[in-house]
Amino acid sequence: MPTSFSYAQLAERFRQLDEFLLQHQALWRPRPFTHLHLPWEAELPELASWLRGRSLEDAEAAHNQPAQLQAPAPFPQLAAQATALSCMDELPTSSPLAPDARQSVDVPGRKWQQIQAFGAALRFSETPQHWLDWCAGKGHLGRQLASRGGGLTCLEWDKALVTAGTQLSQKLGVVATHCQQDVMTDSVSSQLDPTMTPVALHACGDLHVRLIDLSIAQHCRQLALAPCCYNRIQSDRYLPLSSLARQSALELTRDDLGLPLSETVTAGARERRQRDQSMAWRLGFDLLQRELRGSDRYLPTPSLPNSWLKKSFAHYCRDLAALKELPEPPQQDWEALEKRGWQRLAEVRNLELLRGLFRRPLEIWLLLDRALLLAENGYTIRLGTFCPAELTPRNLMLIAEFEHPSAST
Numbered sequence: 001m002p003t004s005f006s007y008a009q010l011a012e013r014f015r016q017l018d019e020f021l022l023q024h025q026a027l028w029r030p031r032p033f034t035h036l037h038l039p040w041e042a043e044l045p046e047l048a049s050w051l052r053g054r055s056l057e058d059a060e061a062a063h064n065q066p067a068q069l070q071a072p073a074p075f076p077q078l079a080a081q082a083t084a085l086s087c088m089d090e091l092p093t094s095s096p097l098a099p100d101a102r103q104s105v106d107v108p109g110r111k112w113q114q115i116q117a118f119g120a121a122l123r124f125s126e127t128p129q130h131w132l133d134w135c136a137g138k139g140h141l142g143r144q145l146a147s148r149g150g151g152l153t154c155l156e157w158d159k160a161l162v163t164a165g166t167q168l169s170q171k172l173g174v175v176a177t178h179c180q181q182d183v184m185t186d187s188v189s190s191q192l193d194p195t196m197t198p199v200a201l202h203a204c205g206d207l208h209v210r211l212i213d214l215s216i217a218q219h220c221r222q223l224a225l226a227p228c229c230y231n232r233i234q235s236d237r238y239l240p241l242s243s244l245a246r247q248s249a250l251e252l253t254r255d256d257l258g259l260p261l262s263e264t265v266t267a268g269a270r271e272r273r274q275r276d277q278s279m280a281w282r283l284g285f286d287l288l289q290r291e292l293r294g295s296d297r298y299l300p301t302p303s304l305p306n307s308w309l310k311k312s313f314a315h316y317c318r319d320l321a322a323l324k325e326l327p328e329p330p331q332q333d334w335e336a337l338e339k340r341g342w343q344r345l346a347e348v349r350n351l352e353l354l355r356g357l358f359r360r361p362l363e364i365w366l367l368l369d370r371a372l373l374l375a376e377n378g379y380t381i382r383l384g385t386f387c388p389a390e391l392t393p394r395n396l397m398l399i400a401e402f403e404h405p406s407a408s409t
């Protein structure tokens with residue numbers, strides 16, 4: 001599959017994904033974590049009881065590749081459709097410049113590999129004159145790109161990162177301007193002009209949308225981004241960007257926008273154990289709070305410091321009930337309740353595998369909305385993966401170049 005997309009190809013893929021997501025929203029919208037029973041289970045009892053019968057280890061093994069699970073119908077059919085609709089090729093890569101090993105100092109290993117991969121997949125028809133690293137952190141990406149030539153400005157609002165970035169650039173002899181800048185404010189517009197090539201690696205929801213809007217408004221000729229955290233937005237609901245998405249009946253809440261991010265990369269055994277315990281205890285507490293409140297509804301609880309997991313489960317429940325201003329829990333078989341929490345965790349994780357089929361389709365729907373907006377504004381679009389998912393599940397990249405009027409005649 002090519003990585004260059006015409007407007008018609010983008011629109012066609014968007015329409016197919018839109019239809020798929022709309023048709024099956026009853027399967028991916030409700031979150032197993034917050035429901036004792038999911039509405040779709042009554043219609044698909046065989047699939048539901050098959051998933052509920054599996055262990056936590058089974059769920060863990062299938063988490064990153066849910067489409068490969070041999071589950072009862074309609075799971076395989078949905079998996080095949082989801083896989084076909086979310087197929088994205090690897091972007092062609094140029095052999096990376098021999099990296100300056102000194103640049104990798106102070107960059108976590110995985111991040112350095114992502115930066116290298118982003119750089120290798122980045123190719124523009126016009127040689128960039130000036131790189132603009134958007135939400136740059138310490139500017140590792142920008143420095144790596146500027147080593148090919150071109151000036152560099154890094155925008156970042158965290159003063160400590162700006163200072164550390166400035167020092168690193170000086171130490172490495174890279175001429176760069178690190179600006180402390182909130183990219184959501186009006187003053188950022190003056191940082192973009194047609195000679196700039198903005199790049200954004202993993203800028204969250206509103207931040208990369210802001211970059212796209214401003215690049216269009218300021219006539220930047222080319223830009224590239226790898227989006228992440230689609231749910232980090234100010235509004236409660238997703239505000240579609242392109243005219244096609246604005247016409248879609250698909251309405252997305254901030255919760256829905258979290259679905260593409262629900263894939264976790266392999267965590268260490270200790271981290272995993274802690275995450276599992278935290279979720280099992282929450283699910284156990286959820287059963288208790290339903291009784292205490294006499295209401296069969298999920299009650300959101302705040303994230304808690306890890307030290308809470310060192311308490312006994314009974315202590316944890318009593319403290320969490322107090323924090324949520326619930327009546328004091330009566331004495332009970334805490335061991336049995338904790339066990340039910342762990343049992344629910346296994347069921348939740350396995351039921352999540354069905355939602356997992358829609359993770360990538362929704363992510364690509366969102367990516368295409370960004371691509372379509374740029375295409376509507378005269379940009380040609382390349383889309384694809386820039387690194388394997390094991391390096392980061394947010395491995396999709398959009399490269400946009402303003403089409404020279406003579407090129408289309």
Ligand SMILES: C[S@@+](CC[C@H](N)C(=O)[O-])C[C@H]1O[C@@H](n2cnc3c(N)ncnc32)[C@H](O)[C@@H]1O
Nearest residue numbers: 135136137156157158181182183184201202203
């Ligand atoms: C996920 S990090 C990505 C950093 C870098 N691009 C990378 O890949 O290592 C997002 C960065 O955006 C910065 N940021 C968040 N909100 C911002 C804002 N309103 N203006 C500028 N930077 C912002 C954060 O401080 C953080 O450094």
